[in-house]
Amino acid sequence: MQPAALKPWRHRLHEVIFEADTRAGKTFDITLIFSILVSVFAVMLDSIPDLQDSYGRVFLSIEWFFTILFTLEYILRLISVRKPLAYVTSFYGIIDLLAILPTYFSLLLPGSQYFLVLRLMRVLRIFRVLKLVQYLNEAKMLMRALKASRRKITVFLFTVLTMVVIFGSIMYVVEGEKNGFVSIPRSVYWAIVTLTTVGYGDISPKTGLGQAIASVIMILGYGIIAVPTGIVTVEMSRVSAEKISTQACPSCSAEGHDIDALYCKYCGHKI
Secondary structure, three states: OOOOOOOHHHHHHHHHHHOOOOHHHHHHHHHHHHHHHHHHHHHHHHOOHHHHHHHHHHHHHHHHHHHHHHHHHHHHHHHOOOOHHHHHOOHHHHHHHHOOHHHHHOOOOOOHHHHHHHHHHHHHHHHHHOOOHHHHHHHHHHHHHHHHOHHHHHHHHHHHHHHHHHHHHHHHHHHOHHHOOOOHHHHHHHHHHHHOOOOOOOOOOOOHHHHHHHHHHHHHHHHHHHHHHHHHHHHHHHOOOOOEOOOOOOOOOOOOOEOOOOEOOOOOOEO
8 A cells, every 4th residue: 555645744844855856955955065064164173272272162062053953954854754764774864863963972972072074974965966866876886886796805805815814924934023023913914014005114024035925915916906996897887877866755765766766666655
């Protein structure tokens, strides 16, 4: 049986908060993004000791103003959908919740308010506001490709892990403690740094044999870096792009529907 439609005022509220197809919805989202940027900027400035000493009270007032504002917005989002739990457990629902919790936690745990920079992740809504559907589509395609290649990547990572353990153990025997390879875990750390071509330089082989082994690891590193990229690229070539709309379901707030969809692919509600 088809779920009952939202009441007119809730339907209107949903259009303003979740949709970017209307002027009111676009205005709301742009205002929200501006508020997010300002609040994050204030948190960043508050972390500077000199500014914090001089304007600490001002930053605290700004922090609580935006926290209350985002709390009200979060409550309105819950009211405007038929299935609030579906929104709470969605990607944006979790991000929206993380945007307001740190301030309240700071009452019990001083310093946790700096996690408010998580609010910046909410700017991802700009994809919907600016109608960049093609980017949403590409992101969806990339996620499908990563999901399809997860087993191959897991095998690849396990192989790399085995290699660094073997090379680290060999270097521990060849170089020894006198050259900085004081333990196998320390040597494995060196192997990881060398294989990934990071090269911190805090540990380096001193013997000829050790340097030869290091050279082999470096050369292998260049080849290994390309492997996961190739795996994902192959999977992406197999995934056909699908056109999706920017419309959110009024029932579960899910997004990513086909451009010609009449019903939500997740809950079956009419969109």
